Amino acid sequence: MKLTWLLPATFGGLLLFAASANDPALAPAAQPAPQVAAEPQPSLPDVPAFNPAELAGTPMGVLLDVSNGSGIQPTQARGTLPPGWQPDPPLNLSGPLPSDVEVRGAIVKAVNYVLDLQNENGSWDVVLTGSLLSETADQAVDAIAATGLAGYALRRHIKVNPERIEPALKRAAQFVIDRVYRGKLPLNVWYANWRYTLGLKFLHQEYMNTSDEEFKNELRSVARRMVQGLLKLQLSNSEAPALERKRRTRISSRFKNSAMPSQLGVVLAPPTDEEYRGGARVLKVLPGSAAERTGIRAGDRIYETEGLRVENALDFYMQEAGFLGGQKINIGVRRDGAKDFKKDVQLDQIWPGYLGLKVNPGVGEGPVVESFLPFSPCKGELEVGDIIVEADGNAVAGIDQLREIERTIKPGDKVKLKVLRGEKSKKKSASVEATGAPEGWFYFGIQEEDKGDDNGVVVDGDPAPGSPAAEAGLKDKDRVTWIGETPILGMDHLIEFAGTVAAGKPYVIKWVRDGEEMQSEVIARPIPQPFDLTADLDVNRRNLTVFVSSVEAGGAAEKAGMKKGDLINKINGQDCSNYFLFVRVYYTLSAGEEVTFTMMRNNKEVDVRFELPKAPETAGDTVAEEGGWAYYPEMGESPSFSTGAAMLVLMDVEHDMGIKGLNRVLKEPMAAAANLMNNLRVTDKENGGLETYVYRGGSKGMGQIGMDVKGCQGRNAICELTLVRMGVFRRSKSTLKKIIDQWVKYRGELDAVKRMEYYNPPGKGGSPHNFDRNFNAAYYWMYGHYHTLLAAKEVGGKHFDQINEICVKALMLVREDDGTWLGHPSFGKLCGTCLALWILGETEGGWRDGYADPTTQEKKDGGAVNPETPDK
Numbered sequence: 001m002k003l004t005w006l007l008p009a010t011f012g013g014l015l016l017f018a019a020s021a022n023d024p025a026l027a028p029a030a031q032p033a034p035q036v037a038a039e040p041q042p043s044l045p046d047v048p049a050f051n052p053a054e055l056a057g058t059p060m061g062v063l064l065d066v067s068n069g070s071g072i073q074p075t076q077a078r079g080t081l082p083p084g085w086q087p088d089p090p091l092n093l094s095g096p097l098p099s100d101v102e103v104r105g106a107i108v109k110a111v112n113y114v115l116d117l118q119n120e121n122g123s124w125d126v127v128l129t130g131s132l133l134s135e136t137a138d139q140a141v142d143a144i145a146a147t148g149l150a151g152y153a154l155r156r157h158i159k160v161n162p163e164r165i166e167p168a169l170k171r172a173a174q175f176v177i178d179r180v181y182r183g184k185l186p187l188n189v190w191y192a193n194w195r196y197t198l199g200l201k202f203l204h205q206e207y208m209n210t211s212d213e214e215f216k217n218e219l220r221s222v223a224r225r226m227v228q229g230l231l232k233l234q235l236s237n238s239e240a241p242a243l244e245r246k247r248r249t250r251i252s253s254r255f256k257n258s259a260m261p262s263q264l265g266v267v268l269a270p271p272t273d274e275e276y277r278g279g280a281r282v283l284k285v286l287p288g289s290a291a292e293r294t295g296i297r298a299g300d301r302i303y304e305t306e307g308l309r310v311e312n313a314l315d316f317y318m319q320e321a322g323f324l325g326g327q328k329i330n331i332g333v334r335r336d337g338a339k340d341f342k343k344d345v346q347l348d349q350i351w352p353g354y355l356g357l358k359v360n361p362g363v364g365e366g367p368v369v370e371s372f373l374p375f376s377p378c379k380g381e382l383e384v385g386d387i388i389v390e391a392d393g394n395a396v397a398g399i400d401q402l403r404e405i406e407r408t409i410k411p412g413d414k415v416k417l418k419v420l421r422g423e424k425s426k427k428k429s430a431s432v433e434a435t436g437a438p439e440g441w442f443y444f445g446i447q448e449e450d451k452g453d454d455n456g457v458v459v460d461g462d463p464a465p466g467s468p469a470a471e472a473g474l475k476d477k478d479r480v481t482w483i484g485e486t487p488i489l490g491m492d493h494l495i496e497f498a499g500t501v502a503a504g505k506p507y508v509i510k511w512v513r514d515g516e517e518m519q520s521e522v523i524a525r526p527i528p529q530p531f532d533l534t535a536d537l538d539v540n541r542r543n544l545t546v547f548v549s550s551v552e553a554g555g556a557a558e559k560a561g562m563k564k565g566d567l568i569n570k571i572n573g574q575d576c577s578n579y580f581l582f583v584r585v586y587y588t589l590s591a592g593e594e595v596t597f598t599m600m601r602n603n604k605e606v607d608v609r610f611e612l613p614k615a616p617e618t619a620g621d622t623v624a625e626e627g628g629w630a631y632y633p634e635m636g637e638s639p640s641f642s643t644g645a646a647m648l649v650l651m652d653v654e655h656d657m658g659i660k661g662l663n664r665v666l667k668e669p670m671a672a673a674a675n676l677m678n679n680l681r682v683t684d685k686e687n688g689g690l691e692t693y694v695y696r697g698g699s700k701g702m703g704q705i706g707m708d709v710k711g712c713q714g715r716n717a718i719c720e721l722t723l724v725r726m727g728v729f730r731r732s733k734s735t736l737k738k739i740i741d742q743w744v745k746y747r748g749e750l751d752a753v754k755r756m757e758y759y760n761p762p763g764k765g766g767s768p769h770n771f772d773r774n775f776n777a778a779y780y781w782m783y784g785h786y787h788t789l790l791a792a793k794e795v796g797g798k799h800f801d802q803i804n805e806i807c808v809k810a811l812m813l814v815r816e817d818d819g820t821w822l823g824h825p826s827f828g829k830l831c832g833t834c835l836a837l838w839i840l841g842e843t844e845g846g847w848r849d850g851y852a853d854p855t856t857q858e859k860k861d862g863g864a865v866n867p868e869t870p871d872k
Contacts, residue, residue: 087770088755090748091813097805098812100846106812107840107847109819110833111160114150115168117830122171124150126828144185146830147172148198153834155205156841159851173206173219180222182276183314183490187232193629193642196230200649207657221309224659230646231669235627235638260351260411260436261500262325265289266296268313270455270487279303279334280316286485294345296333303340304332314489321496325349353409353434354504356526359399362387365420367399373504374526374590375438381430382419389427390418403506411436440503440524444469444480446491456481456488456512472509472520482510482519503527528590530615535562544579548599560610562597569605570598591615626675637696640680641715641783644722647673651725670726677719678729684709690742691735693719695775705775709742710749714780717743718787721794733795740799743788744806749774754781754814755824778824782835785810789842804843811836 117124124146151172154165176199179185185195200223207219267284269275279301285291296302302310306329310316323329325347332342356376359367366389372379388396391405392415409415413434421428444467445460456479463469474480480488484507488494501507503526510519534555535548548566551558568576572595576582589595591614599606628643647670654662677693682700684690684707692709693716699706709716720739723731753776770776785807792803815836816823822832840847 085756087752090751091810093806093809093813095809097808097845100850103808103812103840103845103847104850106815106819107157107837108160108851110821110837111154111157111165113820113833114153114830114837115161115164118150118168118172122168122173122175123147124172124830126830142191142195144176144179144195145191145198147175148195148200148202149831149834149838151176151202152198152205153837153841155202155209157837158209159849161851169206173203176203177218177222178276180225181311181315182271182273183493185226185229186490187229187492187495189491191631193230193233193631193646196226196233197629197642197645197649200226200230200653204649204652204657220657220659221311223653223657224308224662225315227650227653227659227662227665230629230650231665233629234646234669234673235630260325260349261321262323262327262347262350263289263320263500264296264323264329264331264345264347265291266302267485268302268316268487270489271312271314276312278311280310280313284485290345290347294331294343297335299336301334302331303334304330304342306330313487314493317486317489317493318496321500323347325351349410351411352407352437352502352505353411353413353415354437354502355406355409355415355432355434356504357382357388358523359388359402361399365389365425366396367402369419375435375529375592377432377435378417378430381432382417383421386419386421386428387425388417388419390416392416406504409434437502437504438526438529439499440501440505441498441527442469442472442474442483442501442507442509442522442524443467444474446480446494454479455490457491457494459511468522468525469509472522473518474509474511475513478511478513478518480509480511481517483507526590528588529592531589531591531593531612532615533557534613537568539579545577546579546582556610556613557608560608561606562599562608563601566597566599566601566606566608568597569600570596572596573598626672626679628673628676637698638676639696639715640677640693640719641695643673643676644715644718644787647677647722648718648725674723674726674728677723680719682707691738692716692742699775708774710746711774711776713743713746713750714776714784715787717784717791721787721791724794736791737795737799740788740791740795740803743784744802747784747806749776750781750784752776754778754822778822779827781814782822782832782839786835786839786842789839793842800844804845807839808843808845811839 114124119125123143125143126146151169154169154172158165158169180199185199186192203219203223203226207216207223210216210219265286266282266289267286269281269283275281280303282291282296282298282300282302284298285296302316304310305316305319308315308319310319310332326349327347328344329347330342330344332340334340354375355378356373357369357378358371358373360370362368366387369378369382369384369386369388371384372382388402390396391402394401394405396402396405411434415432415434417430417432419428419430420426442463444463447458447460459469459474459476459478459480462476463474480494482488483497483501486497488497501524503524506521506523508519508521510517512518532555534552535557536550537546538549539546546568548557548562548564548568551562551564568582570576571582571585571589574581574585576585589612591612594609594611596607596609599608628638628640629646630638630642650666650670653659654666680694680697681691682694684692684704686704687709690709692707692712694700694707694712695715705711716739720731720736723729724733724736753770756770756778789803789807792800811821815821816829820829820833821836823829824832
């Protein structure tokens with residue numbers, strides 16, 4: 001999938017790279033997105049409805065619920081349920097508990113099933129046959145997520161066969177550890193939140209069950225990295241990753257010539273399967289760098305930076321992306337034949353000055369000004385067509401000489417230029433004050449998921465004509481391996497590295513095509529800068545048009561003639577008549593750019609033209625935080641249940657693993673997540689005023705279908721449990737008991753859809769959620785039972801006894817004839833079986849012991865032991 005198809009609320013981090021021939025949008029500025037209106041705007045003029053059928057069945061189409069073109073559907077679209085589908089009746093739980101032998105035998109058979117599926121490298125993976133989110137389901141239960149699922153399930157049932165399970169868990173933990181150290185857990189892919197949440201849950205459990213201090217230290221180190229990854233995925237105010245807001249502020253600050261990116265000045269060996277632990281090996285020390293002054297040599301290994309362990313180049317480069325000129329850092333160095341040592345290093349101010357000139361070779365007298373790059377300080381001093389013949393007293397005969405001079409220019413330098421102008425080649429002089437270079441990029445798209453172990457990133461689509469990447473010669477499927485003196489070690493590294501690229505500076509890009517190494521030097525082009533539209537935009541759910549919901553009094557938009565209620569039809573002549581077309585243009589705009597908005601007003605086109613003002617430099621620092629975790633880091637809104645899962649595992653890691661400083665790191669993110677969760681709690685007035693947790697913020701605008709307590713039983717327990725454990729918003733065991741009681745009352749709603757498969761007829765789309773059954777979905781069945789059981793353990797007493805019995809009975813009733821669970825084609829038997837083992841691992845009863853000879857238990861089991869039920 002193209003990154004450009006992801007329709008985030010802000011594009012600043014990812015779509016920076018997505019400029020291909022198929023999608024010419026260049027780097028977008030990080031702007032607040034228009035929010036989707038809760039209700040249609042009746043005063044707006046009618047325009048043709050947008051039919052997003054092309055998105056139906058894709059991840060974004062499913063998650064936006066656009067299968068019938070109406071945005072959020074009021075009821076299940078006709079024909080989007082599987083033919084003949086009927087809801088399952090509630091399970092009959094009136095009978096006695098299955099015998100200990102039956103449950104124990106079921107556990108043994110399931111454990112052996114999971115063990116038999118472990119790969120040689122210690123992982124588990126899933127091959128899916130269904131069509132639910134078919135383009136992303138493989139990522140949803142990829143090797144890390146599946147290994148976390150299976151590993152945690154086996155640990156909960158170690159008594160079954162410790163001699164076989166313990167080695168399997170060691171291999172599984174090592175697989176996750178290796179993937180983390182190799183940097184093979186990308187953040188910017190679908191369902192990355194589950195990779196990190198499930199992986200952390202498994203490693204935390206292993207930490208709690210080992211007495212090996214060396215292994216504990218390694219688990220702490222890996223868990224710290226995974227916590228950092230999970231925090232990078234957290235959304236900010238249901239809008240953008242929280243760390244993306246800091247990026248916006250950083251970009252704006254460059255205008256003030258404040259602290260800018262710096263580097264130590266080392267070239268490090270990329271990690272390989274044979275060498276990815278023990279420190280980042282130095283290949284080369286750059287002349288005149290801070291590293292050279294410090295005495296670092298080729299062959300040294302950097303094993304620590306700012307108190308953080310460095311295993312390989314990826315660890316170091318991810319930290320270096322945040323280094324600033326003038327900053328003092330502490331590094332640990334390992335040298336053959338010598339003792340490890342640590343040194344403080346003062347980083348240089350190396351961010352270049354910027355003239356912002358695009359030149360061509362001309363005909364011999366000197367390079368010719370072809371155009372001015374954005375934010376060029378030369379604009380107004382020089383003219384297009386000027387021939388540059390001298391710079392700072394040095395003769396300039398060609399582009400190479402000009403570039404050499406530019407490399408020495410620092411922000412604030414006064415640069416004296418002499419040019420020849422006009423037909424008579426009149427000599428003119430100009431004095432220009434170089435600015436700090438804006439951030440730059442090369443404008444190539446990258447493949448979202450790269451499961452191979454090769455370093456670099458794979459180009460996705462031919463770069464747009466005229467972009468720096470196209471001028472360099474990059475093509476679709478090329479693997480970019482180096483930019484300048486930095487090896488590129490995956491998508492996450494590239495995204496961090498992008499913030500260190502200076503516009504106007506030449507970089508040598510290296511790539512591999514069909515096994516052949518290639519390279520080219522190219523000038524980085526400025527990325528658009530954040531702007532303030534001085535107006536608020538919204539989206540009409542009826543037709544997905546973008547309209548002006550308010551205009552700032554005295555702002556640039558009002559002065560230019562923009563009015564409340566205007567529909568945006570075009571931007572700079574490009575069609576923007578619906579949201580999906582709009583975002584592709586809007587996010588390429590930049591502060592300082594003069595833009596023409598063609599508005600529909602009273603069924604007539606009206607042009608509004610003005611220069612976009614810079615975004616306030618304090619933006620991103622003053623907003624009260626509220627945000628959780630979504631399926632994708634820029635999905636736009638955080639579902640409550642995925643946020644709860646992340647919060648619970650972060651609390652466990654903080655409480656148990658002794659990671660230094662973690663409580664300070666987690667304080668603000670956890671408070672923001674709690675704020676989100678609390679705001680997703682609503683009162684269902686049509687069902688006795690019961691409190692319930694909606695799927696996401698937008699669900700509140702769906703009316704009763706989005707807030708009905710009967711549709712919330714898959715997530716209510718985890719949401720309430722999370723806030724109770726945090727001890728916030730006056731949530732307590734008393735409120736948790738009420739949530740458990742309503743689950744008992746409405747649990748049958750989960751039974752109704754537990755076998756519903758995703759059906760996606762051509763042209764109609766579909767949804768994993770059943771709108772006629774209060775927005776419920778099959779995946780909630782296991783999820784709801786597991787977390788309600790955890791909630792019941794939290795309160796104890798009769799509540800636990802009741803839920804313990806319900807879960808055991810229900811699981812045994814829905815068990816498949818082959819001894820697995822929930823063989824839903826879109827999730828896979830491994831996923832369902834592991835979740836069943838999670839639930840059984842929290843139950844109490846005689847079945848939890850007596851595994852002296854597990855093989856005899858399986859023989860006693862003899863296959864399916866399910867009593868006859870309406871399901872069978």
